[in-house]
Amino acid sequence: MSKSYSFFPLGDSAVLIQFEDIVSEKVHRLVTAMARRLEKNPFQGWIECIPSYTSLAVYYDYDKIGKPDGFDTVFAYVCSMLDERMEEEAGEKDITKYEVVDIPVCYGGDYGPDLDEVAQKNRLSPMDVIRIHSGQDYLIYAIGFAPGFPYVGGIPEQIATPRKQTPRLLIPAGSVGIAGTQTGIYPIETPGGWQIIGRTPLALFRPEAEPPTLLKSGQYIRFRPIQAEEYEQIREVGL
Incomplete structure (x- = not known):
């Protein structure tokens, strides 16, 4: 199954998760859902998430991650961690309250x-x-x-x-x-x-x-x- 999102590096200490290019409440719910997932279950070195209309910037501490086992780069390791959380999120129902x-x-x-x-x-x-x-x-x-x-x-x-x-x-x-x-x-x-x-x-x-x-x-x-x-x-x- 093809992914509905893509990863792009932002320097050496952040990853941009790009969802669909269309600005809509549906797409933005994916952005905020992923941000909540990372806040509840951060990976080693995670710092914060910055949501936007159709994307989520994920910032991390490069030094705290170090040289991850089984990955050639820190970027590859972070993308793997993000993939795991995207899969977990896909299995959940959207129970977000309308605040x-x-x-x-x-x-x-x-x-x-x-x-x-x-x-x-x-x-x-x-x-x-x-x-x-x-x-x-x-x-x-x-x-x-x-x-x-x-x-x-x-x-x-x-x-x-x-x-x-x-x-x-x-x-x-x-x-x-x-x-x-x-x-x-x-x-x-x-x-x-x-x-x-x-x-x-x-x-x-x-x-x-x-x-x-x-x-x-x-x-x-x-x-x-x-x-x-x-x-x-x-x-x-x-x-």
């Missing part, structure tokens, strides 16, 4: 300066954009760009909007944006070109906490519209 994180968002105004532009580009009212954007659960495919920034796919084509031609120099932490058919949340103040339609008072990046990021790949999020008063209340509590 949804509630993200309160104050849309429009100073919190979402691009809401009207997104509505106009899609021939909708601002309230329609809010209703559509907050009307479903979204899968977090990856964390990156900035600490705790969730790359979230699958927003409806009705509100899909291209990035700005000229990025802003500073976007406030918590800003919720749209770029094409993706949506995301800026965890820290940073430049960016996404269309900002709202802001959450939740802290996505908390350096003093363990883990330091609120969200992780494989979770789902649902945006919940709130008013400015509730935004300020939550922000003052410091969640």
Whole structure:
């Protein structure tokens, strides 16, 4: 039986497991399932896994593995360990719970300066954009760009909007944006070109906490519209 995945070296201390090239929830479940398997049953020298849309980067300590018996290279040994865990995973049923994180968002105004532009580009009212954007659960495919920034796919084509031609120099932490058919949340103040339609008072990046990021790949999020008063209340509590 042919494999539905491939291994590629990333330098001398990491392997990239490439699943299918199509971005979908089905493929990403394979990515997150393999990451969970390695976290529960790591091989000698394993350090961590970094999931993405259709691939999983597996990092290991080259020195801790040393010269493995029966293998010409460390890369071959690691690939063998990964093959074993892929076979184990294939025999299990997917019993992952549908974990949804509630993200309160104050849309429009100073919190979402691009809401009207997104509505106009899609021939909708601002309230329609809010209703559509907050009307479903979204899968977090990856964390990156900035600490705790969730790359979230699958927003409806009705509100899909291209990035700005000229990025802003500073976007406030918590800003919720749209770029094409993706949506995301800026965890820290940073430049960016996404269309900002709202802001959450939740802290996505908390350096003093363990883990330091609120969200992780494989979770789902649902945006919940709130008013400015509730935004300020939550922000003052410091969640």
